[in-house]
Amino acid sequence: MAVELKTGRKGSGSLVAKVEQSLRDAILAGNYAPGDRLPSEIELTETHGVSRTVVREAVTALRCDGWVDVRQGAGIFVLDRSTIPQKSETLDGARLASDLEVLEVRTPLEIEAAGLAALRRSPAQEExxxxxxxAVLRCINENRSIREADLALHLAIAAATNNPLFTQFLEQQGQHAIPQSKVVAEHQNDEQTAYRRLIHKEHEAVVLAISDADDRAARLAMQNHLRGSQLRYRDLLRAARGLERSFP
Known part of the structure; x- marks a missing residue:
């Protein structure tokens, strides 16, 4: 049974992540078997104490990850778990475009945050x-998702600016600040590990520049990281539409 959530003052991104995880947990626990219909949108809003927009975004995330199928006029149906690896390879253009929008908003803010963190961080914040x-590296070595650890790192950098608005922006986005679209399919372990290590290496350049109190290098490293992410997702969006990047 899903745990009731309250809206409180948390950002919508955080609520979406909680509702999404609650539904995943219910499916994994066997509360809903493949082919079963989930509660209606109205029932989910009442159960979780959130808006319909939050429920729709949570369901959209589950649909894009291959957990459920939304049938117009019929409801939300649980998919067979054995089909999820195949579905993870199907690129969803709308989801990729949404990921890009988030990255585009994050980029100028986090470039500045990295520079300010290099100048303002306390010893405790640096640690x-x-x-x-x-923690990101531990996730990679244990073959676990780095998404939560990735967000925690960006939040720590934002906090080191000592300007709460940088942190508030990321907190409002919640885990959706870190794109969910699969650059590498989950079952391609070697490729996935290589991708995660690339992200870790980009993070390392930012972290070292902040530690060195080099605001210029910190801004450049964060720019390279986030704009590199934009390029990767644009390549995915082109692939989803049957296009390929043209090199000079």
């Missing part, structure tokens, strides 16, 4: 940034 960076 937390190192800890978060190490």
């Amino acid at each position: 937390l940034i190192f800890d978060c960076h190490a």
Whole structure:
């Protein structure tokens, strides 16, 4: 049974992530078998104490990850778990475009945040940034998703600006600040690990520049990281539409 959530003052991104995870947990627990219909949108809003927009975004995330199928006029149906690896390879253009929009908004803000963090971070904040960076590597070595650790690192950098608005922006986005679209299919372990190590290396350049109090290098490293992410997702969007990048 899903745990009731309250809207409170948390950002919509955080609520979406909680509703999404609650539904995933219910499916994994066997509360809903393949082919079963989930509660209606109205029932989900009442159960979780959130808006219909939050429910729709959570369901959209599950649909894009291959957990459910939304049938117009019929409802939301649980898909067979054995089909999820195949579905993860199907690129969803709308989802990719949404990921790009988030990255485009994050880029100028986090470039500035990295520079300010290099100038303003306290010793305790610097240590937390190192800890978060190490947590990403642990996830990679244990073959676990780096999404949560990735967000924690970016939040630690934002906090080191000592301007709460940078942190508030990321908190409002919640885990959706970190794109969910699969650059590499989940079952392609070697490729996935290589991709995660690339992200870790890009993070490392940011972290070291902040530690060195080099605001210029920190801004450049964050720019390279986030604009590199934009390029990767634009390549995916082109692939989803049957286009390929043209090289000079």
